[in-house]
Amino acid sequence: MNKSVTKWFSVYSWAKPISVIALSSAALLSLQGCVAMVVGGAVVGTMAAIDRRTLGAQTEDKAIVLKGESAIKRALLSDQAHVNVTSYNRRALLTGEVPDAESKATAERELKAVQGVTLVMNELVIGSPSSISARSNDALITTKIKASFVDTKDINESAFKVVTEAGNVYLMGRVTQREGATAASVAAGVSGVKKVTKMFEYITEDELKALQASKSKVDLNQEEK
Structure with a gap:
């Protein structure tokens, strides 16, 4: 060897x-x-x-999570929403619970707007927070x-x-x-x-x-x- x-x-x-x-x-x-x-x-x-991932991608993933969760929290303004953002190599995943379909769409739209995001996979479910x-x-x-x-x-x-x-x-x-x-x-x-x-x-x-x-x-x- x-x-x-x-x-x-x-x-x-x-x-x-x-x-x-x-x-x-x-x-x-x-x-x-x-x-x-x-x-x-x-x-x-x-x-x-x-x-x-490259070091740049690792750093960008952390920023995507922070910016994404912050933007979604501001946009939803609801204590009935529990939204998690995960990013790996700039591909972002949404999980958790939201009160309605409109909130689910809003969360996806806000995350797509975050700089660096190349793909959003929306796995949010409509229901009460866990x-x-x-x-x-x-x-x-x-x-x-x-x-x-x-x-x-x-x-x-x-x-x-x-x-x-x-x-x-x-x-x-x-x-x-x-x-x-x-x-x-x-x-x-x-x-x-x-x-x-x-x-x-x-x-x-x-x-x-x-x-x-x-x-x-x-x-x-x-x-x-």
């Missing part, structure tokens, strides 16, 4: 336990009804390094799915974004058809999951190899410095 491949496996292997620690901490906080980030700078740096206990259960399901990904061979858990709403799971990420099918099967087997919807941006196996080689090259350059 050459030096580049050896280095990539080294980074990947120690990133796995870091993911487990982060997931465990997130699960504990979600069950307490807290929304916080408990990942240290070193972990954040590592996860960003093995992310399949309870705190229901949201905590969704957070637990998400954590269990991510933990299952860590233990699954042939997929990289950092390539997936998992969103759970009322037991319905939405999977996002830049993955191959093979990885997507494996992840969906694993997620469907987690207790509490009602349905799994794949919302992937598919890449080829050759593109995946190129991404892995690129990450290995970056790691080697950093080591030499």
